[in-house]
Amino acid sequence: MWKYIIIGSVTLFLGASYLFSMNHGALTAPSGEIAAIQVQVDQIVNKQKNIALDRTIRAYAEYRKELFEQQKVENENRQAEVESETQRVQGELATATSTYESLTQDVERLRREKTEAMSQVAPIVELDADSATEEEISAAVQELMQNVARLEQENAQADAAIAAYGAESERLQGLIAAAKKLAQDRQARISPPELNCRVLTADRQWDYIILDAGIDKGIVIGSRLAVMRGDKKICELNVTLVESNRASCDVVYSTMMTGERVEVGDKVVSVRNN
Secondary structure, eight states: OHHHHHHHHHHHHHHHHHHHHHHHHHHOOOOHHHHHHHHHHHHHHHHHHHHHHHHHHHHHHHHHHHHHHHHHHHHHHHHHHHHHHHHHHHHHHHHHHHHHHHHHHHHHHHHHHHHHHHHHHHHHTTOOTTTOOHHHHHHHHHHHHHHHHHHHHHHHHHHHHHHHHHHHHHHHHHHHHHHHHHHHHHHTTOOOTTOEEEEEEEETTTTEEEESOSGGGTOOTTOEEEEEETTEEEEEEEEEEEOSSOEEEEEEGGGOOTTOOOOTTOEEEETTTO
16 A cells, blocks of 8 residues: 555656746746756756656556466465366266266166067067067057956965865854854753853842853753852752843852852853863
8 A cells, every 4th residue: 555655656746846946947047156056956856756766666666566476376376276277077977977987888788688688578578679669569468467467366366265165164063063062052951161150139038049140151951060159069059940141040058068059140150160
């Protein structure tokens, strides 16, 4: 900034000196001592002009030198950046070229494999490998895949139907086995071992017991049941009548524990379970 100030100051001084000399020459006519003084003044002014001009030239030269040095450094930095960017671009270009060549080789390999695959697939879809076009082979393969998918779906439906038939068959076999077991138990006058019911009524006068279960729980006429109170068997019952959800029993007194009686709410189970 001071360089610009010096240049401006020198310029103003030179301009003011020039105007002063011009005005002074116009107002006075140099003669004798005045003329000699005027000559000295002119010499001093010219000398000052030369000094100021020399300073200005030197300052301008230094300014140009610094400016050139700065531009030189900036150019060198810019050139280094350009060289670095050029190297990076060249590296990326080499990588891209290598990748392109690799992709080209892959595409060519895939094209050969596709041609070989088409020649192998054509006979499968009943087409001539030499005359059939790629579109014809693709359409035939797509149709074949649709047929395969349809067959797989039909097979899945058939498997599901078979599984359903198997489950139903197992269920029916279970029902048949349960019916056979129930028939055997009834024939043998045995109630199911998992029977678990309660005494609903205990008539001490007529000595008969009514249970809260019947045919619904598989109680069989003539079967023996056990009256339980906790882990202790009080006595056994003989089933005399069975309804849908009720059963009448007689107490088998030969099995009655001394001092005990059947009470309402006592647990009744199968003798086999007991």
